[in-house]
Amino acid sequence: MTDLSDAVNALTKPSRTKVIRDDNTTVTVHHDPLLAQLEQAVTSAIGNGGGGGSATGSVLNDEALYRLTVIRTQLGDWCRLVNVKHDRQDAVQSLRRWHVAFLGGTGEADFYVKALRGWAYTIVELLDPPKTVPLAGACPVCKAVNWVGPDDTLRASPVAVMYDHANPYRSVRAMCRVETCDAEWVGADSVEELVEEMSEADHG
Ligand SMILES: [Zn+2]
Known part of the structure; x- marks a missing residue:
């Protein structure tokens, strides 16, 4: 074809x-x-x-x-x-x-x-826009705790997990939304590690 x-x-x-x-x-x-x-x-x-x-x-x-x-x-x-x-x-x-x-x-x-x-x-x-789940806490890469949203306001939780509705497991990824950082985690394994790392940092 x-x-x-x-x-x-x-x-x-x-x-x-x-x-x-x-x-x-x-x-x-x-x-x-x-x-x-x-x-x-x-x-x-x-x-x-x-x-x-x-x-x-x-x-x-x-x-x-x-x-x-x-x-x-x-x-x-x-x-x-x-x-x-x-x-x-x-x-x-x-x-x-x-x-x-x-x-x-x-x-x-x-x-x-x-x-x-x-x-x-x-x-x-x-x-069908990708679903976005913000993660609480600082970005492990750039250490920022805030990011600037599309409407130019300062927001909490710079790191967010995203996935497509049709295929959540295969499409899962996370990214830091701080413009100068752009850190990205691709795939279920690295997102899982990231979530663990961030929740540990959050609690201790
Ligand atoms: Zn960052």
Whole structure:
């Protein structure tokens, strides 16, 4: 399979992930295509009266609407270039149609692969951001006890453990969020050691 097909499939095909639960059993979770998930995020916001319920929900919906608008506009341009119909309500079908027409032409794929990967990354980050668990205490590397948050305020607990919802064990990592430090711990073993080290320091 080519890079372009991979990039198109990542956005237009349903997917499955195995999620390992706390009791070590696994469940298989089915996901709609990424583009469909983005459309649903926007539609559900309108169904709720447009504003969304909680503050975070509303921010997510604004961002989703913005991202979807950008993607629709770009996809519309691409469809025009290869003379296929662009359905504004169905990005999955539109992208598939574009892909078939594009493969029949002589266009250079690199630009599109890059753009499509960017869309997929953006949607995943938006709809399923990594989970963050701050660790109390000083960073063992830079010894800082505070860090500057994205909103420029001083915050406690510079070191945080992060993991992706779909694959907590394999994706687990920790990092110091002090800009000049950037210490990072990758993998379950090193994160476990870090947590032990920090809780010992905390108690003694
Ligand atoms: Zn640090």
